Amino acid sequence: MWEYAPAPESRDIANLKPNYRMFVDGKFVEGSGEPLKTINPATEEVLAEVSTASASDVDTAVKAARRAYDRVWSKMPGSERAKYIYRIARQIQERARELAVLESLDNGKPIKESRDVDVPTAAAHFFYHAGWADKLGYAGYGPDPKPLGVAGQVIPWNFPLLMAAWKIAPALACGNTVVLKPAETTPLTALVLAEIIQQCDLPPGVVNIIPGAGDVGAAITEHGDVNKVAFTGSTEVGKIIQGKLAGTGKKLTLELGGKAANVVFDDAPLDQAVEGIVNGIFFNQGHVCCAGSRLLVQESIADELLAKLQTRINTLRVGDPLDKNTDVGAINSREQLVKIKELTESGEAEGAQRWTSSCPLPDKGFFFAPTVFSNVSQAMRIAREEIFGPVLSVLTFRTPEEAVAKANNTPYGLSAGVWTEKGSRILWMAQRMRAGVVWSNTFNRFDPAAPFGGYQESGFGREGGRTGLEAYLDV
Amino acid sequence: MSDRVTVAKTYKLYIGGAFPRSESGRSYPVSDSKGGFLANAAQGSRKDARDAVTAARKAFGSWSGATAYNRGQVLYRVAEVLEGRREQFITEVAQSEGVQLKKAQSVVDAAIDRWVWYAGWTDKIAAVLGSSNPVAGPYFSFSTPEPTGVVAVLAPQQSSLLGLVSVIAPVIASGNTCVVITSQDRPLPAITLSEVLATSDVPGGVVNIITGRTAEIAPWLASHADVNALDLTGSPESLRADLERSAAGTVKRVLRNKVNEDFTVTPDLSRIRAYLETKTVWHPTGV
Incomplete structure (x- = not known):
């Protein structure tokens, strides 16, 4: 095993402020909701106090957005809107x-992920x-959508x-x-945005950002x-929103x-597959809606793959999100950690075999060691x-x-992965797996040019690509 | 004038390629626009709707897996067979909708042409709505539209043939299968259309047609876990919000069409798009 010296990114770079306010109508203002304290999940220390919106603040923000829409933004030529949006892209690059450091502080994700992804x-x-x-x-929704x-x-x-x-x-x-x-x-980076x-210099009211909890x-x-x-x-929440919007005529994407x-098929390049499996489930601590959380492995190579996988997972470094060598950071909240623990306990109780990485965990903060369940049956909660x-x-x-039957045996349908050297089999599988994104011999790739979104109870509408524009056009 | 007694047709449901009566044993009288008796139609039940969903699900795999060229030919075949029974439909539309024969002719002609229009779309949808995605990395990424699955269609209440065709054809053109609740008071052209479908190479179960009370059957389809999408076109106004709420329970795609949709004008792609999923596939490039 390699020995690693600590390589922490400096938290000073985040320019953390003691207080953050909501952004309404082009100005930062105090919200009239109860302020929230956002914490660093890796240390449980308070990072900052953030003002939140009340119902009347929401109304103020919507009114500001409406004014900006009616008076400015809907009338502005697309070529001018474009330049504002390009400015935002550039400023994000500049900062x-x-x-990245602020994101890792507030969210707990490893700096190498916030920095590189x-x-x-x-x-x-x-x-x-x-x-x-x-x-x-030119997007295919008529001449002037x-x-x-x-x-x-x-x-x-x-x-x-x-x-x-x-x-x-x-x-x-x-x-x-x-x-x-x-x-x-995790309100901080949105407020820096x-x-x-x-x-x-976007016209006031075009973008309003108001922190708060579910009621907001x-x-x-x-x-x-x-x-x-x-x-x-x-x-769960998506269904509630869809239900509440029934009869309103509002356009919805979920x-x-x-x-x-x-x-993973028996002819897959196993070392690459192991990297892909690890990336698929441990990227962002598995806090990914499209995470490859069910590994379906062909029976003939199951033991070999599992052994390789455990060896690889044992090398994952869990800990300080700001350390550039960290692979798995902090679980975002105590609440989420409790949920993960509860579900993994159900896995054991239902008879699955648990294996947990031997990596050391920090004394403070919310951490969960990478865990693999084998002998899992389809009926188990996990x-x-x-x-x-x-x-x-x-x-x-x-x-x-x-493999197809088991892959599709879920009300979800957001993503899927397939590992095999055989091209025709990849396409055969990709056609049959009912998921909005199919990664073949790779996993967790994202790009603004590639539409992303789910089938069935993983939601509807797409984000990214030409297809994603439909969600924001009256077509 | 012949004194021969004509053979009246029994109007039944169309489920899984067969013509069963309602399992409930119920029927209801259908009248023409002046209140004269036309026929009894089967009054479909919750059980009929569930059988229809089962049939539609069973048909989905092979219909969605058929080549687009094949689906195009099947839809075109529907137009051919419909053309051959043009006179029958003109009579039925005139009776059902209370319009003059000339108007009924133009409605039937438009319905035939609508099948031709959608038949031509089947093998162009992916080219027009799909994409090759220029991602920033060594990957080939492409997106293709795929059918959503089983679609529950509440057919228009007024336009008994043209409206019906205009809501069914876009669903099945892309490979979905459907369960259709017909116009409640004007169901007869729909049942005659199902005879056309049954003799046009449309595999059994791809289109299932139920006559009866829309408000009675629709809620079962809106909440059914094996229905993927819901077309509210023919929903009573008072029921729309409730159906949408039920549909949210399984995150169904819901088509809320424009009020008083004009089925006489050539459609756009919106009804096809409503029942499509986009699937994005990635693969690394390299040697």
């Missing part, structure tokens, strides 16, 4: 290191969508800045204005003057939970429910037909 992909989303703003007539109006957007805590980018960039490009609520436990938006999210999505709702989060099958943590359930199959 990339600061945003979250922040650059967020910038890429703005850059990509900026280019669409004056080319919407119109925006919807005010978009109410509620995002999760697993990719705080990136999800804000996924939501705001296409909304603005299509000519909508935005009221966005970041997650309760607000600062960037202010510095980019409900107030936004149910507000009578919101035309479009976009939600990323749990299937990006919800998943329980992705990652299918094979059906989204754990949203670094826990892999291993099932086996004999034939490709069985």
Whole structure:
């Protein structure tokens, strides 16, 4: 084993402030909700106090967005909107290191992920969508597709800045204005994004960012003057939102939970597959809706693959998110840690065989060692429910037909993986797996040019690509 | 004038390629626009709706897996067979909708042409709605539209043939299968259309047609866990929000069409898009 010297990124780079305020109508203002304290999940220390919105603040924000839509943004030529959005992309790139450190502090994810994935992909989303703003007539929705109006957007805590980018960039490009609520436990990078938006001189009210808990999210999505709702989060909450919006005529897109099958055939390049499996479930501590949480391995290679996998997982370094050598950071909240523990205990109780990495865990903070369950059957909770943590359930199959049947045996359908050297089999599997994204001989790849979103109870609508524009156009 | 007694048709349901009566044993009288008796139609039940969903699910694998060229030919075949029974449909539409024969002719002609229009789309949808994605890395990434699955369709209440065709054809063109609740008061052209479908190479179960009370059957389909999408076109206004709420329980795709949709104009792609999923596939490039 290698010995690693600590290689921490300096937290000073985050420019952490003691207080953050909400961003409404172009200004940072105090919210009249109860302020929240956001903590560093790796240390449990308070990072900052953040003001939150009350119902009347939500109304103020929606009114600001409506004014900005009516008076400015919907009338502005797409070519001008584009330049504002390009500015945002550039500023994110310029402040990339600061945003990455802040993200890792607030979320708990390893700095190498926030630095190499979250922040650059967020910038890429703005850059990509900026280019669409004056080319919407070429997107296949008619010569002059119109925006919807005010978009109410509620995002999760697993990719705080990136999800804000996924939501705001296409909304603005299509000519909508935005009221966005970041997650309760991870509001900071969205509020720095607000600062960037202010510095980019966007007209006041075009983007409003108001922190708060679920009640604020409900107030936004149910507000009578919101035309479009976009939600990323749990299937449970997604169903509630869809139900509440019934009969309102609001356009809705949902990006919800998943329980992705990652299918490994006996001819797969095993070392590559092991890397892909590890990336699939331990990337971002498994706090990924499209995580490859169900490993389906062909029976003939199951023992060999499992042994290789355990050897590899034992080398994963769990700990300080700011350390550049850290592979698995902190679980985002105590609440989530409790949920992961509860589900893993159910796995043991239901008879699955548990293996846990021998890695040392920090004394403080919320951490969970990478865990693999074998002898998992399809009826077990750990094979059906989204754990949203670094826990892999291993099932086996004999034939490709069985692999497809097991992969599709879930109400979800967000993503899937397939590992085999045989090209025709990849395409055969990709056709049959009912999932919005199929990664073959790779996993967890994201790009603003590639549509992302789920089948069935993983939600509807797509984000990214030409397809993703539909969510923000009146078509 | 012949004094021969004509053979009246018994109107039944169309489920899984067969023509059963409602399992409930119920029927209801259907009248023309002036209140004269036309026929009895089967009054479909919850059980009929569930049988229809089972049939639609069973048919989904092979219909969605058929080549787009094949589906195109099947839809075109429907137009051919419909054309051959044009006179029958003109009479039925005139009776059901209370319109003059000339108007009924134009409605039937438009319905035939609608099948031709959608037949031509089957093998172009992926080219128009799919994409090759220029991602920033050594990967080939492409996106293709795929059918959502089983679609529950509440057919328009007024337009008994053209409206019906306009809501069914876009569903099945892309490979979905469907359960259709017909116009409650004008169900007869739908049952005659099912005779056309049954003789046009449309595999059994791809289209299932239920006559009866929309408000009675629709809630079962809206909440059914094996239905993937819901078209509210023919829903009573008072029921729409409730059906949408039920549909949320399994995150169904819900088509809320524009009020008073004009089925006489050539459609756009929106009804096809409503029942499609986009699947994005990635693979590394390299040697």
